Amino acid sequence: MKMTLTSLAVGLLLAGPAVYAQGPRNEPVQPIPAAEVSDAAMAELGKKLFFDPRLSRSGFISCNSCHNLSMGGTDNLKTSIGHNWQQGPINSPTVLNSSLNLAQFWDGRAADLKEQAGGPIANPGEMAFTHELAIGVLQSIPGYVSEFETVFGQSELDIDMVTDAIAAFEETLVTPDSPFDQWLKGDDNALSAQALAGYQLFKQSGCVACHNGPNLGGTSFQKMGVVEPYQSDSDAIGRAAVTGKDADRFTFKVPTLRNVELTYPYFHDGEAATLEEAVDIMGRLQLGRVYSNQEVSQIVAFLKSLTGEQPRFELPILPPSTNQTPAPEPFG
Ligand code: HEC
Numbered sequence: 001m002k003m004t005l006t007s008l009a010v011g012l013l014l015a016g017p018a019v020y021a022q023g024p025r026n027e028p029v030q031p032i033p034a035a036e037v038s039d040a041a042m043a044e045l046g047k048k049l050f051f052d053p054r055l056s057r058s059g060f061i062s063c064n065s066c067h068n069l070s071m072g073g074t075d076n077l078k079t080s081i082g083h084n085w086q087q088g089p090i091n092s093p094t095v096l097n098s099s100l101n102l103a104q105f106w107d108g109r110a111a112d113l114k115e116q117a118g119g120p121i122a123n124p125g126e127m128a129f130t131h132e133l134a135i136g137v138l139q140s141i142p143g144y145v146s147e148f149e150t151v152f153g154q155s156e157l158d159i160d161m162v163t164d165a166i167a168a169f170e171e172t173l174v175t176p177d178s179p180f181d182q183w184l185k186g187d188d189n190a191l192s193a194q195a196l197a198g199y200q201l202f203k204q205s206g207c208v209a210c211h212n213g214p215n216l217g218g219t220s221f222q223k224m225g226v227v228e229p230y231q232s233d234s235d236a237i238g239r240a241a242v243t244g245k246d247a248d249r250f251t252f253k254v255p256t257l258r259n260v261e262l263t264y265p266y267f268h269d270g271e272a273a274t275l276e277e278a279v280d281i282m283g284r285l286q287l288g289r290v291y292s293n294q295e296v297s298q299i300v301a302f303l304k305s306l307t308g309e310q311p312r313f314e315l316p317i318l319p320p321s322t323n324q325t326p327a328p329e330p331f332g
């Protein structure tokens, strides 16, 4: 009986369309694994905090304001808008799949998501609050205090708990199962001929030297303008701001190309409005190669096949403020 079932299974695999039958392909890019949620209660609390504008001085700006999960985890602006409508200095990168990056921020100045999450709350150009004031607000809301107590076993809140919870939520923000991932797993029909030609070009012309791994990026810091210098009005100097080394000027964390169809505009200064423009610039500045319009279209078709399943969840309902909660200062 057992033998028959096994031979039947093998027979089906051989006869049917070769979906997944040949296993993962040997490519410099790997499929994104689905999120493994180790602590669902902590991730749930982190989701509330991610959406809570009361972590900002104005009571109006949340993480989701600049990393909108309805728009690929970005704000789709050249540079972000901070407290008091301040013009931000740099483009907001996506939070989707950011747990797969070797470090956080364009210059990698935060080692991981937990270290990153404390930054924007206290950044005067972003949420313009302090960690103490943010904790004061959360501590005045009984709905939060009891949830923190359940998750951390402690009703005295601190910023470490807040950043742990936000990081736990962000780790769930992965986007598996894009058409390209289906192709990587063996489904020959998952990509159009145009997208497949674009991937071959992406590999053969050397894009993959920098955009590799499951995130097609996030594995190294690289110079922007290898063959030809990049002209920008932005003050950002890249990795040199962290290392102090002149050699690291205009070196940035290679951004992920996952969901890049959703995360326009492109580059750290947001100056490339379209994918076509970004691909053309990358070809010329990084590889010294001028692509034809047809080649650009092929690479863009490939890049669009990197849009994965977006995180799906219920919009969190936040516990209400109380008479003790300090009032927001939207115009201060
Ligand atoms: C006012 C807009 C704004 C707000 C609010 C904001 N961010 Fe960001 N975020 C940015 C910008 C801009 C960057 C890039 C800064 C840099 O690299 O110097 C960034 C970078 C990041 C990164 C790094 C991603 C990567 O690949 O390098 C993560 C993660 C992140 N933010 C999460 C958060 C979280 C969590 C919050 C809420 C606590 C938050 N952000 C609030 C604009 C914002």
Ligand code: HEC
Residues within 6 Å of the ligand: 202, 205, 206, 207, 208, 209, 210, 211, 221, 222, 223, 224, 226, 251, 252, 253, 254, 255, 256, 257, 260, 263, 265, 266, 267, 268, 269, 275, 278, 279, 282, 283, 286, 287, 299
């Ligand atoms: C030498 C390393 C390197 C090579 C080769 C390279 N890139 Fe990049 N790529 C980068 C870096 C670094 C950035 C960020 C530059 C910046 O923001 O100033 C980037 C940014 C991008 C972006 C914008 C992503 C975003 O979210 O802003 C796209 C799209 C892109 N590259 C596609 C490509 C393509 C297509 C090729 C091949 C033609 C390629 N890259 C070759 C390093 C490289």
